[in-house]
Amino acid sequence: MRTALFLLLLLAVAAIPGSTFPQRSIDAARTAQWISDHPTAGPILDDLGFFEVYASPWFAAIYLLLFVSLIGCVVPRTRVHWRQVRSVPPRAPRRLERLPAHREVVVDGTPEEVRERLRGALRRRRYRVHAHDDTSLSGEKGYLKETGNLVFHVALVGVLVGVAWGHLLGWRGDVIVPVGSTFANTLSRYDTFSPGPWVDPNDLDPYTLRLDRMDVAFETEDTGPGQFGQPRDFRASTTFTDGDGTERSEEIAVNHPLETGDGTVFLLGNGYAPRVTVRDAEGTVIYSDATAFLPEDNFYTSVGAVKVPGAVPEPLGFAGFFLPTGVIDDERGPHSVFPDTLDPQLALTAFEGELFPGGRPQSVYTLDTEAMEPLPGDEADQLRILLRPGETFELPGDRGSITFDGVERFAGLSIRTDPGKTLTLVAALTSLTGLVASLVVRRRRLFVRVGPADEAGRTVVAVGGLAKDDDEGMDDELAAVLTTDEGPR
Template identity: 85%
Template sequence: MRTALFLLLLLAVGAIPGSTFPQRSIDAARTAQWISDHPSAGPLLDRLGFFEVYASPWFAAIYLLLFVSLIGCVVPRSRIHWHQLRARPPRAPRRLDRLPAHREEVVDGSPDEVRDRLRTALRGRRYRVHAHDDSTLSAEKGYLKETGNLVFHLALIGVLVGVGWGHLLGWKGDVIVPVGKTFANTLGGYDTFSPGPWVDPTDLSPYTIRLDTMDVAFETEDKGAGQFGMPRDFRATTTFTGPDGRAEQREIAVNHPLETGGGTVFLLGNGYAPRVTVRDADGTAIYTSATPFLAQDNNYTSVGAIKVPGARPDDLGFAGFFLPTGVIDDERGPHSVFPDTLDPQLALTAFSGNLLPGGRPQSVYTLDTAAMKPLPGKDGADQLRILLRPGETFELPGGRGSITFDGVERFAGFSIRTDPGKTLTLVSALLALAGLVLSLVVRRRRVFVRVRPDETTGRTVVSVGGLAKDDDEGMDDEVAAVLTGPEGTR
């Protein structure tokens, strides 16, 4: 038992890095940024698995050792408890006055009558009663205390099995879907995808989700305490087409996910996707798309990148900010002062060159300018800066065409997860709670009774002694209740 408690404590300590450091499975970009910002400690901690704590070998070793230890603890205790449940209460001690709780009284009635009344009183108080001879009674109750303790430990094993099962056979993926676009549940449709070791990513349930509308409500009145601009509701209306080909409208909201049968779809985020058109010098559209920008603060000041690989003579790239309610000042630069699109603006800088140097993969939300040069600005400025409102067009220098800010669309950030062990984990957690309550509330008690005739008065002398397994301040009251309660000696 001590070993199991030590391993449980070690597991809790081992989980601390998982909540202290960014985890690659949750936010790979933030993890990479942390390692980059800490060039000395970052690579070392990465090798030790601090950014993938729950998938690291050392955490799995603690997990498995705790699993084995709990089994080794529960199995022999269950066998002992089973024998205790079937065994009779022990014989009454010779000297009941030596027990922690003891009372002796002289009452009316014969010894047999008194003993029968005491037997009824004990059973009324849920004791299991047995008479080893004609003058004593042995009673015991509180077996649920040990039962609850065993249920608690068995439930912990269930939790461990459920978590392990979910890790091996579960998966999760994240995707950003602009309004009007459709997501197909295929490996290539995800922005990030993390499968379990036993998951075949090519065998996903075939369904699609079209984002019809993304409704967001913000607080427009200043009610104090920083409430102005706070979100009040997020709600995505989608068209879900299942494997059977039947389309139906489904709504996804915070704490109201969509069950697809092949994963649960959670609404984790939302933002804006400026719709931009880039034309070449002849006026031919070479890029037209709603490009998601990621919010950086509560007012949805968003950053993103627009990549145009079909431009001539070199690729074009635009990086900058989308501002739902834009303000540009010398102190903070471009930023938004309200999260809704009251005055949408697109502040960009332009680059030309090779968008994908060496063919290296990169984030769609950032622009790799290692093999690119900034386009020069007007009046000899080193860098071209563009500020657009919806409907405005900016002519690029050097005959490179133009960029038009057509409008703004919303997007929804969906997280789709499958965890086959969640039901077992939930049930086990509830059983663990119930077992813990039983083990803390129920008292393990033994009561012994001895009756003998009083030769002087012709009455009966009753001795009652009580013994608790643990410290029990209520044992004296329990003995008194047996003597004086209903069907007792009085």
């Protein structure tokens, strides 16, 4: 047990890097940026697996050792407990006054009559009773305490198996879907995809999900401090089509996911996707899409980037803010004062050059300007663009134009498959039940000796109690046995 506790503590310590350092399976771009920002420590920590902690060999080794230790703890204790449950209570000591709790009373009745009444009283209080001779009784109860302890440890093994099963065969994918767009459950359509080691990403269940409408309600009244502009409801109306071509309308809301059969679709977030069109100098459309911007505050001041690799003479990149209800001042710069689109504005700066320097992964919401140069403006050192829906800005140097066509909402969906979640949940609830039983139930032994008193028709009753652990209620237990209806009075 000490080994299991030590390994459990070690597992908790080993998990700390997983919450301290960015994890490659969650955010590859942030991980690459961290390593780039720390050229000395980054490669060393990467070799040690600190950026993929839960898939590292050393974390798996601790996990497996804990698993083996728990089994090695449970199996011998189960054998011992099974023998104890099947055995009879031990013989009553000759001198019960030496026990931590004891009482002696004189009652009416013969020793045989009194002993039978005490046998009934003990059984009524759920003791297993055995008579080793004609003048004594031995009772024992509380086996459920050790049973609960064993159930707790067996259930912990079940939790470990469920977590391991979910890790090996489960997967998680995240995708941003603008209103009116359709998502197909294929690997290429996910923005991020994290499969388990035994998952074939090319063997996903075929289905599609079209986002028909995204309904968001915000607080428009100042009902209290910090309440103005707070979200009140998020709902995504979708059309789900399974592999057989059967369509059905489904609504996804917070705490109301969609079950697809091959996964569960959660609504994790929402935001705005400005539709932007970029044309070259001849007016040919070289980019036209709804580009998601990431909200950064409660009023949906959102950051994002528009990347145009097909621009001539060099690729173009636009980075900046989308403001649902835009205000620009000297103190805070561009920001939104309400989360709904009352006065949508797009504030951008423009760059040209290499969009993906070194081929490093990067977030879709940011623009890596390491190998890019800012476009010059007329009066400022850098070109700054401010657009409202329907407006077009002509880029300098015959580079074409950019048009803000309109705004669409998007839903941030997370599709997850965890085949071990049912086992993990059942095991966790079972372990909690076993833990409660091991803490609440008392393991007690109670011994009785009877003998004739000096007076005819009277019997001396000596009762002693022994608890496995500290038990302040043992004296009350003796009193309850002696005063019950079946016991002597």
